[in-house]
Amino acid sequence: xxxxFDLIKRFFSRPVxxxxxxxxxxxxxxxxxxxxxxxxxxDLLLEGRHFFSDVDPRSLGHKALAVNLSDLAAIGAxxxxxxxxxxxxxxxxxxxxxxxxxxxxxxxxxxCELIGGDTTRSQQGITLSVTVFGEVEPSLALRxxxxxxxxxxxxxxxxxxxDIACRMLAGEIPLDAALLQSTRRALEWPTPRVELGQQLRxxxxxxxxxxxxxxxxLGHILAGSGVGAELHEQRLPAHPALSGxxxxxxxxxxxxxxxxxxxxxxxxxxxxAPAQRAMLEKIGQTxxxxxxxxxxxxxxxxxxVYDQTGTALSDLPSGFDHFRI
Amino acid sequence: xxxxFDLIKRFFSRPVxxxxxxxxxxxxxxxxxxxxxxxxxxDLLLEGRHFFSDVDPRSLGHKALAVNLSDLAAIGAxxxxxxxxxxxxxxxxxxxxxxxxxxxxxxxxxxCELIGGDTTRSQQGITLSVTVFGEVEPSLALRxxxxxxxxxxxxxxxxxxxDIACRMLAGEIPLDAALLQSTRRALEWPTPRVELGQQLRxxxxxxxxxxxxxxxxLGHILAGSGVGAELHEQRLPAHPALSGxxxxxxxxxxxxxxxxxxxxxxxxxxxxAPAQRAMLEKIGQTxxxxxxxxxxxxxxxxxxVYDQTGTALSDLPSGFDHFRI
Numbered sequence: 001x002x003x004x005f006d007l008i009k010r011f012f013s014r015p016v017x018x019x020x021x022x023x024x025x026x027x028x029x030x031x032x033x034x035x036x037x038x039x040x041x042x043d044l045l046l047e048g049r050h051f052f053s054d055v056d057p058r059s060l061g062h063k064a065l066a067v068n069l070s071d072l073a074a075i076g077a078x079x080x081x082x083x084x085x086x087x088x089x090x091x092x093x094x095x096x097x098x099x100x101x102x103x104x105x106x107x108x109x110x111x112c113e114l115i116g117g118d119t120t121r122s123q124q125g126i127t128l129s130v131t132v133f134g135e136v137e138p139s140l141a142l143r144x145x146x147x148x149x150x151x152x153x154x155x156x157x158x159x160x161x162x163d164i165a166c167r168m169l170a171g172e173i174p175l176d177a178a179l180l181q182s183t184r185r186a187l188e189w190p191t192p193r194v195e196l197g198q199q200l201r202x203x204x205x206x207x208x209x210x211x212x213x214x215x216x217x218l219g220h221i222l223a224g225s226g227v228g229a230e231l232h233e234q235r236l237p238a239h240p241a242l243s244g245x246x247x248x249x250x251x252x253x254x255x256x257x258x259x260x261x262x263x264x265x266x267x268x269x270x271x272x273a274p275a276q277r278a279m280l281e282k283i284g285q286t287x288x289x290x291x292x293x294x295x296x297x298x299x300x301x302x303x304x305v306y307d308q309t310g311t312a313l314s315d316l317p318s319g320f321d322h323f324r325i
Numbered sequence: 326x327x328x329x330f331d332l333i334k335r336f337f338s339r340p341v342x343x344x345x346x347x348x349x350x351x352x353x354x355x356x357x358x359x360x361x362x363x364x365x366x367x368d369l370l371l372e373g374r375h376f377f378s379d380v381d382p383r384s385l386g387h388k389a390l391a392v393n394l395s396d397l398a399a400i401g402a403x404x405x406x407x408x409x410x411x412x413x414x415x416x417x418x419x420x421x422x423x424x425x426x427x428x429x430x431x432x433x434x435x436x437c438e439l440i441g442g443d444t445t446r447s448q449q450g451i452t453l454s455v456t457v458f459g460e461v462e463p464s465l466a467l468r469x470x471x472x473x474x475x476x477x478x479x480x481x482x483x484x485x486x487x488d489i490a491c492r493m494l495a496g497e498i499p500l501d502a503a504l505l506q507s508t509r510r511a512l513e514w515p516t517p518r519v520e521l522g523q524q525l526r527x528x529x530x531x532x533x534x535x536x537x538x539x540x541x542x543l544g545h546i547l548a549g550s551g552v553g554a555e556l557h558e559q560r561l562p563a564h565p566a567l568s569g570x571x572x573x574x575x576x577x578x579x580x581x582x583x584x585x586x587x588x589x590x591x592x593x594x595x596x597x598a599p600a601q602r603a604m605l606e607k608i609g610q611t612x613x614x615x616x617x618x619x620x621x622x623x624x625x626x627x628x629x630v631y632d633q634t635g636t637a638l639s640d641l642p643s644g645f646d647h648f649r650i
Contacts, residue, residue, distance in 0.1 A: 025400060025468055025469050026366060026395075026396040026397075026399035026400045026469070026532075026533060026534060027364035027365055027366045027396050027397060027399070027400040027402060027459070027466075028364070028365050028366070029362045029363065029364050029365075029400075029461070029463060029466060030362060030363050030365070031362050031363070031463075032357050032362075032363060034359050037354045037355060037356050037357075038354065038355050038356070038357060038363060038458070039352040039353070039354050040352055040353050040354075040355070040408060040440075040441065040456075040458070041351060041352045041353070041408075041441060042367075042408040042409075042410050042441065042442060042443055042454065042456055043410070043443050044410035044411070044412050044443045044445050044452060044454055046412055046445060046447055046448065046449070046452060047449075048448045048449075049412075049445060049446060049447065049448055050445070070351075071351040071352050072351075072352060074351035074352070075350060075351045075352040075354075077352060083365060083366075083367040083456060084367075085367050085368070085369035085454050086369070087369050087371055087374075087452075115365075116365065116366060116367065117367060118367055118368050118369045120369050120371060120374060120375070121374060122371055122374065122449075123371065123373045123374055123450075124371070124372075124373075124447075124449030124450055124452075125448075125449055127369060127371060127412075127449075127452055129367065129369055129410050129454035129456075131365075131367055131408060131454075131456040133363070133365070134352070136354070138354060138356075141352075141354060143350055144350050144351070145350075207351075208351060209351060
């Protein structure tokens, strides 16, 4: 029977760069550029809660790292390395191999080497914990509390697709095969905006990733910065697969909720002075990432969303909360 | 109903020191002394696998951090901070409060502040992930591959009690109330040897913590260093509660297995030149930690354990493996 050490040796012992002490000692070691601080984040991903039991293991490996890289992106840090905790009910070697492939592929893409971790048998479902490390000049880190009155509010990429795919797979809304096919990638293969986050350091004031939904995460920026905001619904970059669908496939209220409050979106929401618009558009073009200005930071507290008639929405959908049922 | 954010705010938002950016942003930030590297380790602890469902939440909070601090100790690093991932089936506020108290108390003792984490609802049991960070001069880090032929082999503290307590609680050996009472603390309130690890940097060659049992963990040093070892069973520091018991309470083979192979021991096993004996004894006295010389590193590969008659044990118990049943 395979053991914990076999598992690590076979699937999680790819070589690490010089200067890093990888898995195989009590700790992993890594260096930091003098003058920079370490940025770190950890996420717990549980079967049945954060992913479905039949998820493609390759996409799960990708996503487990992606959601953490997204946190580094949101603070503007450059990735240095990561740790993986893996609890499995049993060892299915093909599954582990594919999981490792998905994880390592994204790690390689962002220079975020797997330097250590922990494996254990889980008597419940698959349990994942990923911790990432990056480095950032502390005075340039993109914090939540730095939005300024008059700032534009921007969001990268598109919104809503992951939420729709997730709700179809969970049986919360009727399954439409074509719509699932066109939205599922957003759920299972999110692209962390790592390079964008680093480029934004010099131009943005506050930033956050939209993992808990736009309204909730923007709300953290507003609360942290002591400001309010207005958003314009028609400017929100809904995923193209969500537009032009008949009501019985995608009711308007489901679409609105997905765009405004749908979680599992690893895009950045950030604020910047209007004087930075041209520079930000250039950054977006260079990186091939759509950047959309969706509203304005204002002095009055609260978050107001105007619909296309200019009317403030009276009943905003709430965001994702892991402890609300 | 309490939400994820309430939970973090109420129980896990104690102030952090200047220079640290704690929970409440996408990432936590911390600085590192110039010239030192970051040492990091992560552990996943699952209900039913690593702890019993009815465990004292205060001791669980303590132990979840202790097992990770023990990894910092084993490499000789000074703790800097930690992250906590917490998956709970439901929020029992009294439980969470006690868990947090146990966690924070040990963190304060070692200057290892909780700077971030993740909370989520678990549909299975309680799920914990802890990641610690420390700093260490890389050339002085206590690695597994640095044992030298002729080195003494040392172990701190005592062995066997956690294994006996765990087996009694799991029903694998008959429960003896007095024995449980005298061994349970070793299982539930382990003392990570953080200060010892730092003191050993200048004097020891290789080190590891004995979390998977002495034979298995010493085996990692031997394999990593390309050497062998001989141990003397009568020198092994069995926990005092395990001595002098009648056979029907503690059969000799159960005692032997507990001492040689029992896991969940957060003591350090390390090797050092015989010339360091006096210095090591002084360190042990200063810190109030028993340090016992239990054997010798030798050139011939393999691990030989001599019993009190000088006979090599022919059938060594194997260590703990999270994937072996």
